[in-house]
Amino acid sequence: MAQPIIRLEGVAKFFGTFQALKDVDLEVALGERMVVCGPSGSGKSTLIRCINRLEEHDAGRITVDGTELDDDTRHIAKIRAEIGMVFQQFNLFPHLTVLRNLTLAPMRTRGLGRKEAEELARHYLARVRIPEQADKYPAQLSGGQQQRVAIARSLCMRPKIMLFDEPTSALDPEMIKEVLDVMVELAKEGMTMIVVTHEMGFAREVADSMVFMDEGLIVEKAPPARFFAAPASERARLFLGRILAH
Amino acid sequence: MRTDGDAARCRRLLLVAATALVLAGCSGGSYTWGWHVVSPLTDQGQSNIAFLTGGLWQTIAVSLLAICLSIPLGLLVALPGFARNPWLRLVNRAYVETIRSIPILPLMLWVYYGLPVLTGLNFDPFTAGVLTLVISDSAFEAEIFRGGLQSIEKGQHEAADSLGLGAFDKLWYVILPQAIRRILPPLGNQFVYVLKMSSLLSVIGVFELTKKANELVVTLYRPLEIYSFLILEYFVLVVIVSAGVRWLERRLAADQRMARR
Ligand SMILES: Nc1ncnc2c1ncn2[C@@H]1O[C@H](COP(=O)(O)OP(=O)(O)O)[C@@H](O)[C@H]1O
Ligand SMILES: [Mg+2]
Numbered sequence: 001m002a003q004p005i006i007r008l009e010g011v012a013k014f015f016g017t018f019q020a021l022k023d024v025d026l027e028v029a030l031g032e033r034m035v036v037c038g039p040s041g042s043g044k045s046t047l048i049r050c051i052n053r054l055e056e057h058d059a060g061r062i063t064v065d066g067t068e069l070d071d072d073t074r075h076i077a078k079i080r081a082e083i084g085m086v087f088q089q090f091n092l093f094p095h096l097t098v099l100r101n102l103t104l105a106p107m108r109t110r111g112l113g114r115k116e117a118e119e120l121a122r123h124y125l126a127r128v129r130i131p132e133q134a135d136k137y138p139a140q141l142s143g144g145q146q147q148r149v150a151i152a153r154s155l156c157m158r159p160k161i162m163l164f165d166e167p168t169s170a171l172d173p174e175m176i177k178e179v180l181d182v183m184v185e186l187a188k189e190g191m192t193m194i195v196v197t198h199e200m201g202f203a204r205e206v207a208d209s210m211v212f213m214d215e216g217l218i219v220e221k222a223p224p225a226r227f228f229a230a231p232a233s234e235r236a237r238l239f240l241g242r243i244l245a246h
Numbered sequence: 247m248r249t250d251g252d253a254a255r256c257r258r259l260l261l262v263a264a265t266a267l268v269l270a271g272c273s274g275g276s277y278t279w280g281w282h283v284v285s286p287l288t289d290q291g292q293s294n295i296a297f298l299t300g301g302l303w304q305t306i307a308v309s310l311l312a313i314c315l316s317i318p319l320g321l322l323v324a325l326p327g328f329a330r331n332p333w334l335r336l337v338n339r340a341y342v343e344t345i346r347s348i349p350i351l352p353l354m355l356w357v358y359y360g361l362p363v364l365t366g367l368n369f370d371p372f373t374a375g376v377l378t379l380v381i382s383d384s385a386f387e388a389e390i391f392r393g394g395l396q397s398i399e400k401g402q403h404e405a406a407d408s409l410g411l412g413a414f415d416k417l418w419y420v421i422l423p424q425a426i427r428r429i430l431p432p433l434g435n436q437f438v439y440v441l442k443m444s445s446l447l448s449v450i451g452v453f454e455l456t457k458k459a460n461e462l463v464v465t466l467y468r469p470l471e472i473y474s475f476l477i478l479e480y481f482v483l484v485v486i487v488s489a490g491v492r493w494l495e496r497r498l499a500a501d502q503r504m505a506r507r
Binding site: 153 | 399401402410415420423424
């Protein structure tokens with residue numbers, strides 16, 4: 001296995017007295033596509049949100065591309081610059097046009113001029129197949145389109161790693177595919193991805209590894225073929241039985 | 247809808263004013279009205295009106311300056327309230343709670359007469375007055391900003407953070423523009439409040455509307471007519487400010503409607 005680009009060692013996270021992550025060890029290789037699944041409340045979001053410091057871990061070490069994630073704001077900034085994140089609720093900036101949503105961060109943090117930034121933005125809008133929506137506001141788009149804008153917005157920062165937190169859970173069924181298609185394409189281009197999702201078809205198609213979480217623990221990590229055919233743990237078996245039944 | 251409400255409120259107010267005047271006229275049966283002192287139809291009235299409205303620019307200048315300066319100061323006071331550092335949060339709370347608890351007039355007297363003793367700095371009445379309004383107003387505006395900024399969803403912060411935007415960029419480009427829409431109505435009330443409180447500057451000798459009226463009352467001894475006129479002046483100003491604020495609100499609301507479609 002290649003050198004890990006993300007490494008978690010003994011990571012714990014508390015919300016008050018409630019422990020959301022318990023002694024999590026995890027390595028993600030450069031170019032690896034990892035799918036994280038598990039019941040609601042098992043700590044999947046917390047896990048990936050700790051990786052770009054949307055949550056602060058309370059114990060253990062998180063290292064991204066050789067930089068340790070600690071209280072040093074320069075480390076946090078460096079790590080965030082390498083990681084893009086896509087949220088369940090899109091979190092587009094509602095007061096800005098699609099184009100401005102995409103150009104804001106590159107112009108402010110990567111020092112791009114407006115022209116350059118707009119070229120970059122249009123390039124990624126074309127890649128997520130909505131080049132014609134550049135001048136609309138987010139609320140004028142469908143959910144699927146908004147999520148694709150959100151993906152393009154992250155890509156404009158040219159991240160090495162993309163985190164997805166249930167990117168299709170807030171979408172109407174007919175829009176799920178258009179978002180998954182974009183993600184599959186991204187995966188095929190070799191992007192390092194951690195995807196929290198219950199879309200097992202997507203997982204089968206692109207995942208290099210499956211992670212199953214329950215009650216703040218990584219219960220199982222396995223290649224998809226083995227995970228789907230013969231999950232090692234009883235809890236994973238039950239979980240799969242439930243979601244594949246749909 | 248809103249315009250109807252305004253018109254109705256305006257009518258109601260005028261009705262109350264008229265009734266009050268009539269009652270005043272009836273009860274003080276022996277009083278001979280002297281509206282000619284502020285009547286635009288007589289020469290004396292015209293020159294009195296010119297004298298009274300001569301304070302207009304001072305009132306407007308004081309209010310505008312106070313508003314323009316207190317907004318950035320209010321924001322500056324609000325921001326430490328969001329800090330992780332508890333001492334910074336304490337600075338915010340201490341400023342807001344202290345300033346809010348001081349009545350404006352004593353604060354102004356303190357700034358004008360007291361502060362020079364302490365610092366050796368002498369302010370002219372205009373500066374002292376504006377400074378007082380700015381300080382007092384900033385505490386209220388800090389609270390308005392705090393509420394507005396807090397009302398923006400967590401997801402907006404997280405998106406900005408995950409894109410690597412710095413604290414200032416996040417505030418300036420993402421959070422504030424969205425918060426402004428929610429802040430504007432209470433901020434508008436604050437504008438009206440500042441306009442009315444500018445009348446207190448008459449006490450330290452700024453020649454704004456109220457001071458002008460006081461001067462004229464002393465020479466003509468027609469307090470009822472002159473102060474009625476004074477109130478009318480403020481009423482007109484307040485109506486103009488309110489209309490301006492609502493125009494802004496409607497514009498922003500229209501932006502948002504477009505964004506919803
Ligand atoms: N900000 C928070 N404050 C308190 N508890 C939280 C917070 N975020 C998550 N939790 C709790 O942590 C647990 C794991 O949450 P999460 O990581 O969101 O689960 P998942 O994404 O797997 O559904 C849940 O029990 C949730 O209630
Ligand atoms: Mg979640």
